[in-house]
Amino acid sequence: MTDTGKDSLASDFAKSFGIVLVVLGHVLRGLQKAGILPAGNILNEVDSAIYLFHMPLFFYLSGLFFLITFDKIGYFGMLRRSTLTILAPLAIWSYLQTGLQYAFPGGANRQISLYDFLTAPFPPQQQFWFLGVLFLVMTVVGIPAAAGRRKWLFRAMCAASLAFAIAAHDQIKTALIETSYTFLAAQFAVNLPFFLLGICVGSVSPRGLHSPASLWFAGFAAAIATASLLPPTAMVRPLLAICAVLAIHGCCLAWAECITRTGWTRFSRIAAFIGMNSMIIYLAHVIFAAGFRSTLLQFGIDDATAHILLGTVVGVAAPLALLPAGTRLQNRFPRLARAMLPVRLNRT
Template identity: 35%
Template sequence: MQERNVWVDYAKAIGIILVVYGHVARGVFSAGLPMDEAEFVLVDSIIYSFHMPLFFFLSGLFFFDSLQKRGRGGLIINKVDTIIYPFIVWSLLQGTFEVVLSNYTNGQVTLTEVLSLFWMPRAQFWFLYALFLVFVVCAFLYARADRRYFLPLVMLFGALFVFQQELTVNNMTRFILGNTVFFALGVWFNEVKAFFLARYTQLTLFFGALFVIGQYLFHITFGLNYKDAGLPVLALATLSIFFMIALSMWLGQFRVNWFLFIGASSMTIYLMHILAGSGVRVILSKFMGIDSIAAHLVLGTLVGIAAPLVAQVVISRYNLYFLLTPPKWMSASHLRMRRAVAQ
């Protein structure tokens, strides 16, 4: 019998490892190191076809229960603490490092770009920005909805995804139209979760085959890329997500503590991995003269995962949680509670 939600941490672990590898590979390619371009583009598109949609999906899994428990306002306030706070703190921290070390990195980051985070989020932090917007939109849409509306909402957001290029007017609408469908898919998935849990072995094989076939047809036969909009991108992301979920449920039969720790620490890794992975690339190429692609990819990915995990342990041991969540006195939830008491 699986422990409750172990498979969710496995899915997060798979997703965050792909995130780190994808960003390390992009950094190596952008640095002009001797990397096969066609191979890089193919692997990059395969990873990006589903790894961030997977995280929106996972975020949607527990959304409706949380909405019913906290209410619309309470949920949004909670996300200010758990999403907006680390978004601001780490956008500024990473941005400051990038400005100071711009002579050693791939890009010339300016302080103005760093301070533009509220209308033009940079680097990996676009995900937190987009996720908060999706939470707000769905908090209003699902507040009066019951479970019979879950699938129609998936279909609605699916249609908006397909036609997002025609409907996008700014960054906010682009983030909402391009990602809410996967969040809504996660909300709906609770309706069929028991079916998956009862048949995860068969479904892993079934969706695994579809994953391989779908990725081959998409990238090789039709020569498409994840950046292409439309129904094929949505279909590929959806079947890839289902494969990852079925695989994670199958892996849930086994308890691998270090892998679970990676999944449970996925937010910390997401916040810090660029600094760690980029640091490895700079040290290897600028100071050691190493241009081995294998060395860069392996060491960059390992350090990109391990360094944030060490930081997570240090944060826990020395009570440095202000790096990830706001101190109680300044948290939005605490301020809301004080205001309610005062009234």
């Protein structure tokens, strides 16, 4: 199992694709809640397609290099590192985002009370659920890793967790809308198989997925098209999500391989840069996108297309404006920077 430059680059490309979809998905849902985007619009199909695979993709990518890190720092080292790089940003940005929503209710689509603000990270709310569930997944999966893992064990765990997610599909759908805690439990059940799948693929080197990009793209299109023809409650959707996630990774591996032969392009550099900084975009994009939507509405601009395009661009680009502050903080207080402003300027 090796962590090659091409494998890491492919992961950054996949993160870039995924984080743009995260921002787009939240922009679309924000516009729907604000009444700017009508129900039944064709973009609802886009929303359904995005939510089929975009967060499973990030769990999968997190699993790819999990064992490499685990071998270096061990179980408790992993917990200490995850507390700094996952739980600390979750808490800091939960308070920041919820505090802004409480102070400026006109820019939010949900009513925030003082209690909501005080308890913002407990349990994780809004987009921050991902960080809470990821920490829990890593904590649980780290136990068999610390106990002398074997490849077959993780493969069995992946198959078992996927079978459970499919068999308990109806119960998981119900749990997602009951309480904040059942929502987190449901997300754990849905996304655990993808983290384990990432471990399984990473343990044999992601380059084992090497195939022409055209084949992976065709597989991705087929998975999305099939999902669009099925009802949202179809039990086969997790399998289609797996196909989509593997196809995205395969395309990105082919892209990284192409770069080693033909050299970098400007688009490739931008994509890699966005992927490298997907964490800060994830933490901050709602603040910027919601604030931008509110500003457009104050100027009487309610065109849905303008909101979608500009809101997505702002949601991706505006958090990157924090890079100068983040790099300065890294130079003086690197641990604090990892908790508050996790940014990267270089691939090394």
